[in-house]
Amino acid sequence: MSFPTTTAGLRLAAFVAVPVLALTVACGGSDDDAGAKSRDAIADVPSPKSPKSEQSEDGNTGKDGAPSAKPAGKSAFYDAQVAFVQCMRAKGGYPEYPDPKLSGHLDWSKVNELGSQPGRNQGIKAGKNNVCVDELKASMAVEPKRDQQKSYESMLAHAQCMRDNGISRFTNPVMSGGNAIPGGDPNPGSPVLDPESPAYKQAREACRTKLLDGLDGMQ
Template sequence: MTQKTGSRSRSRAGRLALLIAVPALALTTACGGAGSSDEGVASVSDAPTTGRSKDGDGASQGKSAFYDAQMKYVQCMRKNVEKDFPDPKLSGYLDWTKIDELAGKPGNEALSKGGKDGVCTGEMNNAAKLEPRRDTQKEYESMLAHAKCMRAHGVPKFTNPTLQDGNVLPGGDANPTSPGISSDSPAYKQARQACKDKLLDGLDGMQ
């Protein structure tokens, strides 16, 4: 069963990503909760199905529309924020490895939030609406594996994702408003590099 996944900003400051259909809700809820225990994988088999693209032939068309919308966002960011803002991947999702590198440059503090004063927020939201429907169970399992990997590689406070109302609330810092994880530390960066392959395409901007 597939459905839409809720998103929360990663522990990195300001990382809302382009896939922001319900960021504020997820952030508020996630702060209360994802634990860091290595419990078994939960199931969403009984959750209702929702989504943003059709099955069958509509899926390919939906992916194409998603990519085109992301390109409009990228073009806006290049024009108004950062001329070297990278192309999206062929899947349509943003390339966060490259965006992270650019985010360290002075003046790029709002690089992951649609630019200063939300200059590209409209394009960002339009792309979010066209994000293809994905399998919530697989996303949850991917984020759970990533959280466990992060803890195993020296980030013990990295919390597990949680399931709520059929959506996945990403793990990370239990309290982003008062961070307990330093995303700029060498240990954190090394863990991110070691665990990046645990995340499915498109999830690297969520957790």
């Protein structure tokens, strides 16, 4: 966050078109209005030059820096995500960019955590100056198709949870042309929510289980 072409285009627009990641991460803001759409982040893996790293339950790399296992039936997506991660580490300015999960999806909580570090917000989605946008597009093109109704229901439950946890302006997703369009900040082009606020981060943590795998970077 393959998606249907329409949804993939929306997600890519969120990744690249919007001034990368003013809405991605952690720390600052108010309470009710302070929460923004976490349309960001990516997964966790040690740096390619890291001499040693342990494999986690999400499929993090072994000591050679390469993911140590592949998900059955999803190798094309998984491999494309690995290529994206490798680009982010080698050229994108994030040498510790996280590995994809075994599902192939990026671990948005870890990406958001990385992007929340001072001065590291810009470029977290596609690398500095969007240098990894081609790899991002390639991974999106082979992402397994998902059930749009289930995606909508998952995002709807998440949006309600965010409001219940103090982010009252968090909007619902909508269905358009058979695709689930994420909710979140009511004005993504000029955000009114603060994803870096403690209130938003607390709500996001409380509601993260509402989202299906791969949706956590979209809403």
